[in-house]
Amino acid sequence: MLLVALGDVRRRLLHDVGRTLADALGLASASGPSLERPQYAFNEARRQYHASAILRRLAALRAGAAGAPVLGIADVDLFVPDAPWVLGDADRAAGAAVVSVARLADGDLQRRDLRARVEAVHEAGHLLGLDHCPEPGCAMHLSTEPGEVDRKAPALCRACRAALGP
Numbered sequence: 001m002l003l004v005a006l007g008d009v010r011r012r013l014l015h016d017v018g019r020t021l022a023d024a025l026g027l028a029s030a031s032g033p034s035l036e037r038p039q040y041a042f043n044e045a046r047r048q049y050h051a052s053a054i055l056r057r058l059a060a061l062r063a064g065a066a067g068a069p070v071l072g073i074a075d076v077d078l079f080v081p082d083a084p085w086v087l088g089d090a091d092r093a094a095g096a097a098v099v100s101v102a103r104l105a106d107g108d109l110q111r112r113d114l115r116a117r118v119e120a121v122h123e124a125g126h127l128l129g130l131d132h133c134p135e136p137g138c139a140m141h142l143s144t145e146p147g148e149v150d151r152k153a154p155a156l157c158r159a160c161r162a163a164l165g166p
């Protein structure tokens with residue numbers, strides 16, 4: 001997995017996300033470039049950033065990373081057309097995913113980073129073919145509100161681990 005910062009995201013968080021993906025999913029990761037805030041994805045009417053446009057740009061980075069999938073961590077608020085916002089998004093076919101920290105902060109940097117790690121496992125899990133999970137404590141459970149992320153661990157439940165295979 002190639003990890004990429006979009007906008008003002010600390011390298012330390014990328015590093016922690018990489019460790020979490022290794023623990024939770026057995027994925028090896030490398031830190032890629034730190035990219036500018038994705039102005040190309042900005043929607044003037046919504047004052048938010050279109051997740052799909054970001055995923056297309058991230059997917060284009062795979063060629064330089066020996067085809068490894070790409071996970072971006074962004075500091076901007078993301079949307080898709082049929083939702084008021086999303087905490088992250090993934091396109092399995094394209095091999096690209098993105099997590100936003102914009103809504104995850106509540107004044108506590110440590111909590112924000114833990115939430116980001118949980119959602120990174122969630123989106124990377126989608127890239128590995130996992131769907132949403134009914135287990136509330138599993139990283140693959142769908143969260144739309146940041147507070148809901150706090151009920152999840154940065155790890156998969158037993159059923160999701162089994163679905164990934166050996």
Ligand SMILES: [Zn+2]
Pocket residue numbers: 122126132142
């Ligand atoms: Zn999901």
Ligand SMILES: [Zn+2]
Pocket residue numbers: 133134135138139140141156157158159160161
């Ligand atoms: Zn699960």
